[in-house]
Amino acid sequence: MPDDYNPATVADVRRLRDTLEQQGKKLVFTNGCFDLLHAGHVRYLEQARALGDAMVVALNSDQSVRQLKGPDRPLNPEHDRAEVMSALRAVDAVVVFDDERATALIEAIRPHVYAKGGDYTVESLNREERAALESAGTQICILPLVPGRSTTKTINKMQAGDSSAPGSGLLRLAVLGSGAGSNLRAIIAAIQSNTLRAEVAITLSDQADSGFREIARTAGLPALFVDGGDNPRRLSDAAQKEIFEHLERARIDVVVLAGFMRILKEPVISAYAGRIVNVHPSLLPKFKGANAPQLAIDEGELESGCTVHLVTAEIDGGRILGQAKVPVKLGDTAETLHARIKVEEHKLLPHVLNEWRERGLSVRGAVAS
Numbered sequence: 152m153p154d155d156y157n158p159a160t161v162a163d164v165r166r167l168r169d170t171l172e173q174q175g176k177k178l179v180f181t182n183g184c185f186d187l188l189h190a191g192h193v194r195y196l197e198q199a200r201a202l203g204d205a206m207v208v209a210l211n212s213d214q215s216v217r218q219l220k221g222p223d224r225p226l227n228p229e230h231d232r233a234e235v236m237s238a239l240r241a242v243d244a245v246v247v248f249d250d251e252r253a254t255a256l257i258e259a260i261r262p263h264v265y266a267k268g269g270d271y272t273v274e275s276l277n278r279e280e281r282a283a284l285e286s287a288g289t290q291i292c293i294l295p296l297v298p299g300r301s302t303t304k305t306i307n308k309m310q311a312g313d314s315s316a317p318g319s320g321l322l323r324l325a326v327l328g329s330g331a332g333s334n335l336r337a338i339i340a341a342i343q344s345n346t347l348r349a350e351v352a353i354t355l356s357d358q359a360d361s362g363f364r365e366i367a368r369t370a371g372l373p374a375l376f377v378d379g380g381d382n383p384r385r386l387s388d389a390a391q392k393e394i395f396e397h398l399e400r401a402r403i404d405v406v407v408l409a410g411f412m413r414i415l416k417e418p419v420i421s422a423y424a425g426r427i428v429n430v431h432p433s434l435l436p437k438f439k440g441a442n443a444p445q446l447a448i449d450e451g452e453l454e455s456g457c458t459v460h461l462v463t464a465e466i467d468g469g470r471i472l473g474q475a476k477v478p479v480k481l482g483d484t485a486e487t488l489h490a491r492i493k494v495e496e497h498k499l500l501p502h503v504l505n506e507w508r509e510r511g512l513s514v515r516g517a518v519a520s
């Protein structure tokens with residue numbers, strides 16, 4: 152059979168929406184990756200379609216699936232996913248979009264109803280998407296997930312016990328950062344030089360334009376962005392959940408906080424207990440929290456340094472895995488001292504991570520000893 156399928160354009164969908172409106176009917180909009188179609192998807196789509204008179208599915212392009220879910224996804228290319236999706240009876244049109252969020256598409260299409268699957272609440276929707284929906288006057292409907300069905304679950308099942316899976320035997324890291332990203336760069340360099348036997352499966356930042364993300368992108372790593380919410384130290388509940396989902400999907404062994412400026416809480420803290428490390432610019436337990444180099448200077452310390460430690464609910468309070476010292480010099484500013492500390496961080500962090508695997512510590516679900 153000739154391959155003559157083509158997804159709809161945004162203009163096609165907008166026309167469909169306008170025609171429906173003239174007839175007093177409603178267009179339903181939903182979006183997602185729909186990589187490996189399962190009964191949960193089909194049931195969800197049927198329910199979503201019943202909210203209106205026609206439905207458009209906005210499908211994440213291959214590039215945006217990689218950004219959202221990591222380098223191993225999608226399993227099926229966007230053209231195939233679109234073709235399969237358009238064959239479902241609940242789906243009237245499929246449009247492929249290239250961004251991580253569907254905001255621009257919502258603004259262009261102005262659907263009457265927006266359906267979202269999952270355990271979201273209206274409050275936990277992405278802020279920009281929600282603002283676009285509200286300004287288009289779109290009705291937001293959250294539909295429950297079909298229990299027990301998920302693409303990630305299926306993939307994990309298929310890969311379980313497959314020792315020839317790509318990267319097997321390597322520590323799968325998620326590196327989280329908000330700033331310049333020099334520790335991420337040090338991890339990447341250590342992996343490249345084989346002094347750290349690991350792979351960075353995902354990087355994740357709460358700062359869309361950070362140096363950290365730029366370093367990840369330059370290295371060809373998935374540079375995920377999570378909108379943390381308004382408080383620069385707190386992560387919203389939606390963001391805590393989103394991070395957890397990213398870690399689960401990427402089957403992460405160890406979470407590395409490399410200058411991540413917001414506080415991780417549940418569900419990540421419990422699910423990854425004993426498997427989250429942080430690098431902090433002081434000799435803990437001295438100078439926990441922000442501005443540690445300045446505090447060391449203010450206290451007249453003669454030496455400072457860095458600490459790699461496990462992350463628990465107590466800020467900078469988990470078990471210490473390694474430390475390195477540097478002198479505090481006369482005339483040091485917070486910047487000069489911090490720069491000297493970072494030189495040590497760049498050696499200590501990859502070293503501790505590598506020791507982790509060399510000592511044969513079980514990482515999957517176990518607390519490191």
Ligand code: GRF
Pocket residue numbers: 328329330331332333334335363409410411430431432457493496
């Ligand atoms: C490091 O000094 C680390 O100790 C602290 O944040 C800084 C991150 O630096 N938690 P960078 O973004 O890795 O350059």
